[in-house]
Amino acid sequence: MAGRHQLGDPVVVVRGVEKSFGPLTVLKDVGLTVRRGETVCIIGPSGSGKSTLLRCINALVPISKGSITVAGREVNDPALDKLALRRDVGIVFQQYNLFPHKTVLQNVMMAPIHVLKQDKAPVEERARRLLERVGLSAKLAAWPGELSGGQQQRVAIARSLAMNPKVMLFDEVTAALDPETKKEVLVTIQDLAADSMTCILVTHEMGFAREVADHVYFTDGGVIVEHGSPEALFGTPREERTKAFLDKVL
């Protein structure tokens, strides 16, 4: 089935990845491919290793076995330049994690100035545009503590976008939000996806996944049980476990 986007080369390729914390194996032989411009959703019950997988992709968590390449760069390589990798990968967390001692504008400007060593003036202009895009032009001088959860999450998205990443990872970004603010964040992500940003979303929002995803992966117990287009996975799931899960959440 044709996706929503014209797809390019693979940006993220995950092959045979295993990850264990001590005796606990959280990822078993996980594989997935994300092409440029594609939006991929990962769904599944809590504790199935979804968030760990995202953290493995930008080397926040080292993998035990297998291979992950991001824009051609092998993550499972002792000589990996982690900082270079992370410049290409934006990640947004469930708990926003904005820097509370910096204003909204400073939050967005910090990484391009100090990490990418870009000049202040163009960075500021870009930061203003990004914050306008997520609908927060009026909050440039506000402190993170003064914002609602949804506003903080949109700042976090703008902060990641300011690095011009090749791929954006979203880790249950709406899980801590109430239904109203949830919507603003989802609309922001939808805009991004429509704009052909490569996105990997871990989410519990099934309706949203069905709407924006080009491809959906269902994980359970650290393995990918089933994947396919949203129509196929949500409409006619093949595996019993997928059916049971969807019956519970839909």
Place this chain on the structure above:
Amino acid sequence: MSDSRPVHILQGCGVTCATTDLPVLKPFRAPPIAPSGLAAPVVIGGAALTCVALLFGASLAHAQLGAATGRDGALAILLRWAPLIFQGFLFNILISFLAMALGTVVGVVAGIAQVSLAAPVRKSAWALTQFFRNAPWLVLLFYAMFLLPFEFRVLGLTIAFPAWVKAIIGLALPVAANVSEIVRGGITSIPSGQWESAESLAFSRRQTMWMIILPQAVKRMIPPWMNLYAILTMATTLISVVGIQDGLSITRGALIAESRPDLMIPMYLLLLMMFFAYCYPIARATLALERRFSVRA
């Protein structure tokens, strides 16, 4: 529920009683004794100050009246020595400043080393911190006084190492260990999400520490650091034990010179009040800062 009528149980107990149809006996809660948060400290503080003033006045009056004829009055003696005692007290303050400065610089380095990723650095910083934090200050002061040389020879140059400098080093050792713990505690109190998001934005560990973690942690470190300073200021009188002329040794010297044992209470009280006047505002400011920061967090 139109027929429900409110029944107040234990009326006058000062507790807001819920309305109910059932005869429930609610637990008795006495209203707080102090009506406001302000009154208690003001009353207690005022009482304490009055007591000290009374003790000072009474002991002074006793000494004044009991003096043999032909000798100076107690007040005259006290006024004669007061400037010198105050000078000695200022020397204590100077020592406290320098020991705190040295201890803070060393302590910050040690504290950051305590969260280093390199295990040898982290473990040795931890061991040093624990050693000096759990040692009696006077013993450390003795070591510094008697183990450090009185002069250094570097490239034919002789650098004198006077007793007061050694005293500063001796006092700075436990201060550094305590600052180290304050810094480590402040850093580890910052939620791990801050590290995670900084790392994911490709900040190096050093950048993360200096631009994201420490600016937030400093706020939490300042109140315990000020507390430590007040403790150090009071502990500077220890240097009189190792023969340095500070406020305490001058006071003791004055008592010996005048050979007036009846002046002991007012004279030492004079010194105590100087320390109190200096340390109490620091304690209040610490409390105020703690309250302000806890509200924001």
